[in-house]
Amino acid sequence: MVAQRHTSALAAIWISLISNVLLTIIKLAAGVLFASPVLLADGVHNAGDIIATVAALTSSMVSKKPADDDHPYGHGKAEVVASAFVSVILVLAALWIGAESIRAMNEPAGQESWYPLIAALVSLLWKQALYVYTIRIGRATNSKSVLATAYDHLADVYASAAAVLGIGLGLAGEHYGWAWATYGDPIAGIIVSLLVLKLAYEIGRDSVDILMERNVPAEKLEHYEQLIRNIDDIKRIDRIRAREHGHYIMVDLRVGVPGEYSIQQGHDISREIKQHIMNADSDVVEVMIHLNPWYEGED
Template sequence: MGNQDRFKKAEFAAMLGIVINIVLALVKWGIGVYAGSRALIADAVHSASDIAGSLAVYLGLKAAKQPPDEDHPYGHGKAESISAIIVAVLLLFVGFEIGKSSVTAFFKPIEAPKTIAIVAVIFSIIVKEALFRYKYKLGVELNSDALIVNAYEHRSDVYSSLAALAGIGAAIIGGKLGIDWLEYADPVAGVIVSLMVIQMAWSLGKESIHNTLDHVLHEEDTLELREAVESVREVKKINQLHAREHGHYVIIDLKISVDPKMTVEEGHRVGKEVKEKLLKMNNVHNVFVHINPHNEDDQN
């Protein structure tokens, strides 16, 4: 798949998320206010945060597709991981706000929400689960941190909607049966939603930060790369191979040993052949090859 095709698919997914979240946030907020449901209002705020999240992903993808330049010779791939961090931070703030709003409801008079709130929540669950599956599959296909994090943001909305559904349902049953304490299940669900959102934000943010800090692939993940290098007959030894994740692609720093009696021109040809083989590998964006004279006693 070409780079342009990759970004077109990813940008479309981000824009689709923005449009759907705007509709869901407005529907859930309006029905939440009408039905008097704290849990549904909290869920609407969660969907509204997804708008900002999808927008951050879209802007990150736009930046990531820019070609290398003088200031960014390795490209702009990390823009995707940075946008994923922004999404995680937004989720964290939203989680705290939902929790704060729900806790204050315990200190005010409360009544069971209207039944229409359940319809809104079920509709949200169906739409958000479909959006999660679509974005997660595409994120894996395109190796995009930003899309995968954004997909899990939609999945967290599914979980929060399930919690809201349980809370709203229990509160309505409590109102019908005259069980006053059960009516507080609605704000309890709001608190549960907030904790789920905070946990999701922490997990996704930690992973994105890890990928941003020049994470290198573990040795077991570079076996295919090593095999490609060793397939070049003149390579005597791989002294060092660091495959750095740079957003959706990988940059390789490589040191190899060749016959010390080779001419500079012959060594350059070997390095060029190794580089060409690696660039044919999936997701490898650039390769820097250092040639060492082979020495049986040399460990570097």
């Protein structure tokens, strides 16, 4: 199961990498040949995506390495680091797109062409298909690097949609004599920069939360707690917490069991707790349990 999830995640990232290379060439060529600021900006954004996807690919490979003496908890956070790197790439891309669009606003409107519109439309459809594919794989494998790649594709969907709208408005403005519409291209670029900034913030916030070892959502903790309470020998739950470590979860808990139990009985209870939680949630790879003595009459 773990091997299959790893293979699916790697395949999704490889497909994304090849697609980003092809789309970057198409967008930059069309943007330069037909002087389209929004398409040129989108092409530069795609070039940044190549770097981000390579980082995601590398981190996905590293994160699947088993624990060793230097990394006893595994290498799962390599994916989180890559996710944070993607957010930085998106911020830089958003700032560049915004700056180029503002510069274009202060220059005479260029002559629009149908070719950039076709290139933007192809990119929109291509990126939407990639987003749907990678978000499904990312959620199925809980791979932070694949999820970051998926959201990077979503940013490209925004950019391509704005490019289609901006170039389309420019063509309509030239045809119908709408002076304001001839600046639809750079206006769309500014909107794209804001959308990409928002997406970068969301990816970066999630990465920081995991690196700071924030607790998993309350409903997940409640689920674990209910599983533990269903075990007869558990008399008290003193503490339960869990944290994401990249694509997997680690659970820490302290529970009370009858104080007269032997070490063997305590060991069997710990194993039962671990099996209950790991069978119920395939993302959990480690459950660390501390047993406290409980005696009749205690709260």
